[in-house]
Amino acid sequence: MVEKDDNVVFVGKKSIMGYVLAVVTQFNSGANSVIVKARGRVISKAVDVEEIVRNRFLPDVKLDNVALKTEELTSEDGSKSKVSAIEITLKR
Amino acid sequence: MVEKDDNVVFVGKKSIMGYVLAVVTQFNSGANSVIVKARGRVISKAVDVEEIVRNRFLPDVKLDNVALKTEELTSEDGSKSKVSAIEITLKR
Numbered sequence A, B: 001m002v003e004k005d006d007n008v009v010f011v012g013k014k015s016i017m018g019y020v021l022a023v024v025t026q027f028n029s030g031a032n033s034v035i036v037k038a039r040g041r042v043i044s045k046a047v048d049v050e051e052i053v054r055n056r057f058l059p060d061v062k063l064d065n066v067a068l069k070t071e072e073l074t075s076e077d078g079s080k081s082k083v084s085a086i087e088i089t090l091k092r
Helices: A016-028 A040-057 B016-028 B040-057
Strands: A008-010 A033-039 A062-074 A080-091 B008-010 B033-039 B062-074 B080-091
Touching: A008 A016, A016 A033, A016 A040, A033 A040, A040 A062, A040 A080, A040 B040, A040 B062, A040 B080, A062 B040, A062 B062, A080 B040, B008 B016, B016 B033, B016 B040, B033 B040, B040 B062, B040 B080
Parallel strands: A008 A033, B008 B033
Antiparallel strands: A033 A080, A062 A080, B033 B080, B062 B080
């Protein structure tokens, strides 16, 4: 993947507002697009982040694309499991 | 909204496979499109449903659109709260 990592926000276990701040900061630093990524149960948190960024902080930012996919994870013991993932692309 | 309710699957607290079966049944009954809807934490379950339907059961079904939005809920005491929502449109 040729992708500038600084334009990607991975949503995980931290608070929603922490990720909102990360996205807003990237746009305010001049980014034209930011991709919000999440896997598994925190997919819903990624949607919260996107909605709060656009409705409360950056109304000029548009929802450019939403990709849904399945990723395969390999755990430490070598067993594999599948997990759903989302990639939300926001564009100014 | 002019929308045939029998082409909509609302994802809630039941098991993932129950919703997968509901979507597959609608397509097998002749539906050309099915919309998978979810609000709040079960948004990630809706993505699981979509991925399992397409990858395991109906590979000819395409992901047509993913809409993200915010809905306002009014609780019994009249207080309002906002919740993120997803609408995943699948097309044959």
